[in-house]
Amino acid sequence: MKRSGAQGWWPVYSGRGSCPEYRRGFYGPHTGEEIFEICVGAILTQNTAWTSALAALACLNKAGALGPGAIALMRPARLERLIRPSGFYRRKAGRLKIFSRYLIKKHPEGLQKWFLRTSAGDLRSELLTLEGIGPETADSMVLYAGGKPKFVIDAYTARIFGRLGLVTGKYEEIQYAFESALPADHRIYNEYHALIVAHGKDFCRKTRPRCAGCPLNRLCKCTRGTYDN
DNA sequence: TACCAGGTCCTCG
DNA sequence: CGAGGACATGGT
Secondary structure, eight states: OGGGOOOOOOOBSSTTOOSOBOOTTOOOOOOHHHHHHHHHHHHHTTTSOHHHHHHHHHHHHHTTOOSHHHHHHSOHHHHHHHTGGGSSHHHHHHHHHHHHHHHHHHOTTOHHHHHHHSOHHHHHHHHHTSTTOOHHHHHHIIIIITOOOOOOOOHHHHHHHHHHTSOOSSHHHHHHHHHHHSOSOHHHHHHHHHHHHHHHHHTOOSSSOOGGGOTTGGGOTTOTTTTOO
């Protein structure tokens, strides 16, 4: 996958950034505003194409609603309308409100201080207590927003490594396999996961994967032309 | 036209 | 627990 190069994942509107730039090669530390935006993006992109989540993020930004106070106070109908392009908008609006209210109530010192002084494992556990934040969303927040070493497992990861015949199991089992095999460095986890996503989109697609052009073809259990058409 | 997208929660057997 | 369904818009 060397051809893919550095990915430096997670674009940001707020804070020091002003455009949805990918800012390749920047791994934090992030400002409080950036952390909040990344957390919101993590919720908006649940089972949704990133471009759709980005459209919703742009609407929030344009409305000046990219902060916990604004989201916590906003009328549900208005919040739903703003994030509509991301899909599942009623659910996600509720989740954004829960997250924002929790921040204000439980961490008035601010996201940045909270994330900075909390370990990856403790942060994950606390985030998981919130309704609407599951393992992948929590880990995305920990890794991308907090810059802490938690390996994110998503549909691409499970599919690619399952087909390769290298890793199977439930979320935490797959995660453990990666975290045991790699240095506990958030920059490495960031790049590795970004490469997995790129590979999943380009080759290891859910249906009709492009096995013929896949660089991992020879290593893969399910190649043999099985998925080629 | 169908199918899918970097999930999560709820219900049922 | 594990499978199955609901949630919803936008892109190919």
